[in-house]
Amino acid sequence: MYPISNQELYEWCKVPVNELLDHPKRRIPLRLVEDSAEMGMLMAREFADDIRLANAEGRPFRAIVPCGPKAWYEPFVKIINEESIELTNLTVFHMDECLDWEGKLLSRKDPYNFRSFMETHFYGGVRPELAVPHKQRYFPVPSAIETIKSRIAEAPIDLTLGGWGQDGHLAYNQARRHPYSSITVEQLRNSEIRVQDNNLDTIIALAQRTYGGAYQFVPPMSITLGMRECLSAKKIRIYSDTGAWKQTALRVALFSGETAEYPMTLLQSHPDALLTATLETAAHPIAEHPEWEINGVQV
Ligand SMILES: N[C@@H]1[C@@H](O)[C@H](O)[C@@H](COP(=O)(O)O)O[C@@H]1O
Numbered sequence: 656m657y658p659i660s661n662q663e664l665y666e667w668c669k670v671p672v673n674e675l676l677d678h679p680k681r682r683i684p685l686r687l688v689e690d691s692a693e694m695g696m697l698m699a700r701e702f703a704d705d706i707r708l709a710n711a712e713g714r715p716f717r718a719i720v721p722c723g724p725k726a727w728y729e730p731f732v733k734i735i736n737e738e739s740i741e742l743t744n745l746t747v748f749h750m751d752e753c754l755d756w757e758g759k760l761l762s763r764k765d766p767y768n769f770r771s772f773m774e775t776h777f778y779g780g781v782r783p784e785l786a787v788p789h790k791q792r793y794f795p796v797p798s799a800i801e802t803i804k805s806r807i808a809e810a811p812i813d814l815t816l817g818g819w820g821q822d823g824h825l826a827y828n829q830a831r832r833h834p835y836s837s838i839t840v841e842q843l844r845n846s847e848i849r850v851q852d853n854n855l856d857t858i859i860a861l862a863q864r865t866y867g868g869a870y871q872f873v874p875p876m877s878i879t880l881g882m883r884e885c886l887s888a889k890k891i892r893i894y895s896d897t898g899a900w901k902q903t904a905l906r907v908a909l910f911s912g913e914t915a916e917y918p919m920t921l922l923q924s925h926p927d928a929l930l931t932a933t934l935e936t937a938a939h940p941i942a943e944h945p946e947w948e949i950n951g952v953q954v
Contacts (some may be wrong), residue, residue: 659911665952667906668941675937679913681909682923686931691896694725694933695726698816698894702727703734705814705890706745714744717816719885721750722769722776724894728776736782746791748807749773750817750885751827753874758797758850766865767874770794793953795878797850804848807884818895821860823904823917825893827879829854843915846881853877860900882921891928893919898935905932906939 659835669677675685688694702718709716735742753767754760761768773794795804822830828846831838832854838846853875862870885891893899907917908930914920922928941947948954 659907659914659916661854661949662925662953663911664852664903664907665941665949667910668939669904670906670910670939671863671942672934672938675909678909681792682911683909684929685716685909685937687937688896688931688933690935691726692932693722693948694724694896694931695728696730697931698727698892699731699734701892702814702816703731703738703740704823706742707738709813710741710744714890715746715870716744716814717746717748717810717812719750719817719826719880719888720773721817722772724818724896725776726896727894731777735785736780739782739785741785742781742787743785746793746806747787748793748803748812748880748884749795750815751877751879752795754797754850754876754878756875758876760796761874765874767861774860774947778850787838787883794902795880797878800848800850800878803880804884806850807880807887810916812884812888813890813924815891815893817859817885817891819893819901819904819908819919820857821900821904822854822856823907823919824857825919825922826885827851827853827877828885828918828919829855829857832851839913840913840921843918844886844921845880845883847883848878848880850876850878864897864900882918886921886925889927891922891925892931893922893928894931895936896933898933901936902939905930 706716752769763771858870858873861873862868866872908919911920
């Protein structure tokens with residue numbers, strides 16, 4: 656594994672946000688948007704346009720779709736309904752799902768039940784005659800691992816849409832922090848749909864966002880599509896509007912070599928991957944405080 660030194664990390668974090676787009680050492684395409692509303696609209700518009708084009712060309716469209724970022728569902732449903740875009744040729748592979756400590760599905764009303772969220776906000780408001788047929792909706796559940804693996808493998812995926820986590824996780828492909836079992840970048844790249852424990856930092860990040868810090872209520876396990884499935888798409892579009900928790904991961908994704916410590920660095924070797932961040936997510940406290948002297952870096 657390529658280990659990131661604090662010096663390197665500091666150099667990446669101190670780049671002012673207005674220098675990111677033209678930075679000569681940036682390793683992956685980046686787009687900046689003003690705020691969450693602009694990002695949600697863009698995400699919705701591009702996905703809807705891709706589906707419309709596939710419909711016009713008589714092609715099926717197969718997408719890996721995330722639960723989060725949250726800003727795009729409302730504009731997406733509005734575009735589909737107002738422009739009468741048929742979703743009947745769309746196949747959706749949902750990216751991940753949260754599980755309880757035994758690897759079981761959560762209550763339908765748990766705020767971390769991604770399926771419930773998607774059924775309400777993604778499928779819910781679409782006019783019935785335009786809807787994605789139920790047999791083309793694949794929710795990741797432990798009992799369907801082999802089915803989903805083979806459905807994904809049987810034809811190309813057109814688009815992976817997603818966000819990223821505080822450790823640069825894509826779907827729930829987190830940094831592997833197991834004390835006895837490490838993985839190489841190649842193992843991460845070839846990882847497939849699986850059930851796993853979530854990392855403690857993921858649990859704390861989610862507790863801060865949702866539960867006022869009550870990590871006790873955050874689901875400790877997940878099922879996720881692997882990097883192999885996510886990276887297999889012809890096109891990958893990853894977005895974030897969630898600010899502070901994602902700022903360092905973005906800097907690593909832009910400037911680091913591939914490392915299993917930040918899974919989204921593997922997007923660099925994809926021929927058509929694009930990151931989109933709000934200005935807040937692209938900013939960094941270290942860039943805003945060049946006067947700070949940090950132990951282990953300058954002293
Ligand atoms: N495991 C999920 C990802 O699948 C999702 O893409 C990401 C981004 O969502 P948000 O931008 O709302 O944090 O959240 C979680 O980490």
